[in-house]
Amino acid sequence: MNYELFIAKRIITAKQYKSSISSPIIKIAIIAIAVGIVIMMIAIATGLGLRQKIYEKLSGFNGDIQISNFDNNNSEITLEPISKKQDFYPEFTSVSGIKNIQVFATKPGIIRTETDFEGIIFKGVSNDYDWTFFEEYLTQGELPNYTNALSFDVLISEEISQRMNLKLGDTFNILFVKDDPAKAPWLRVVKAVGIYNSGFQDFDENFVIADIRHIQKMNKWREDEVGGFEVLLTNFDNLDEKSSEIYAQTPSTLNSQSIAEKYPDIFEWIRVFLSNTYLIIGIIIVIAGINMITALLVLILERTQMVGILKALGSTNVSIRKVFLYNAGYLILRGLFWGNLIGLLLLFAQKYGNFISLDPETYYVNTVPIYLDFGYIILLNVGTLLLCLLMLIIPSIVISKINPVKSIKFE
Structure with a gap:
């Protein structure tokens, strides 16, 4: 005892x-x-x-790892196209732990209404895009579908909606400046089919999610050319390890960058x-x-x-x-x-x-x-x-x- x-x-x-x-x-x-x-x-x-x-939230807007061209461009804008004909697309079979790989392209634009205007980043995505992140933060409407014909439906944030006085279902103009300032800008008339609020103000006040084919047409890219690839991981804790593996498995003409490298301050x-x-x-x-x-x-x-x-x-x-x-x-x-x-x-x-x-x-x-x-x-x-x-x-x-x-x- x-x-x-x-x-x-x-x-x-x-x-x-x-x-x-x-x-x-x-x-x-x-x-x-x-x-x-x-x-x-x-x-x-x-x-x-x-x-x-x-x-x-960083992953939702950027993917866990981005694959893009080697250049001196430190902005959110993609300038030079990349061919979709890559060994790692549409499936990254050489690296394990990959949830999804999706194409994207971005272009600066200006939302213009009758009373105001606002600069935005027009982010184009395709039918391979994983909408899980925006499903969680969708507050009104529905997510756009870019599977079939060219779509003019876009997803905007509550921040942009309030600042520009736009409501669900409204159509509005987005202007895109051409390389030659003397020429008239491109005009796209789009419709807000969904409104999201991620709470990440730096992104909410800038990003409009749209069909990538608009950017391909304005930039005169081919259908198989995109601005870059976003890689989503099954386990974020392996970010550094997987980033190194992906960098080793991509062509020498391309660069891969994790969100930890892209946003070191955060x-x-x-x-x-x-x-x-x-x-x-x-x-x-x-x-x-x-x-x-x-x-x-x-x-x-x-x-x-x-x-x-x-x-x-x-x-x-x-x-x-x-x-x-x-x-x-x-x-x-x-x-x-x-x-x-x-x-x-x-x-x-x-x-x-x-x-x-x-x-x-x-x-x-x-x-x-x-x-x-x-x-x-x-x-x-x-x-x-x-x-x-x-x-x-x-x-x-x-x-x-x-x-x-x-x-x-x-x-």
Whole structure:
């Protein structure tokens, strides 16, 4: 029989335990553990959620990896065409983990209405385009279909819709300047069949999604010429690895660039954000551990006579330390239980209620995103329990300093 655990249970269930001098300190320690786990769960869930949402939005507008011509063009505009007759298109068979590869082309344009005008990026896509991203952020209408004849249907953002006073189903003009400024610009009369809101203002205020065949005609490209290819991965965590593989498998005349390379500032901001999150978690665990150390020392000092009696009966210091560590483990588990309960309620409320909003200009999202994975929640709980118990081993050495004769006489 594990008599250390038996004694620890008797201490926990004793009435004197609940009304002892150490009771307020024990409650504070439990609350500290609970509050700490709530803060850590929120920090991780929001940090990973923010990272995932930003990755999804960058990928939705650019693909995970873009294949384009080698040139000095650092803008969003594609200038020189690429033939679709590539070994990696329409399926990238030489590299695993590829979800889809789709063609695209972009051209600067100006939306002109009766009262206003606005510069935009006219992004052309084809029938191989993966609409999963825009399905999630579609707020009105439907997604355009570019499978059959040349389509004049376009997808615009709520940002453009509000700024240009355009509604679902409206037709409007887009002007495209020719290479020779002396010539009249191209004019396309298009119809807004869908409106989206990704919350990524830098893209929402610029991109209009349309049929790539408009750009091919204006640029006098052949039907098999496009501006570039977007590669979507099945697992974004393999971005760097797959980017290197794709670069090695593309012709020397083409360049491949991941979104991490294309938007280094955003990715660096995410890395700093997550580093701060991990720092906060470390500080909270240390604070929770200190609270538990205080509670354990009070418990030991309060039960000095019991320690003396157990030593007199032949118990070793190790056995008595186990009694108090079992006791402390119980307190930590109570704190973890209430912390998990409260934390999960808050996270689910935000995930499905979106009651906390953010400034999209700063955080690239409208509301606080939540990423729930029970794997990291379990790891967080196990890590907190083990680290707190390890921190308690040293103060429990106090037990070895207690003299059984003096402690028994003390009472």
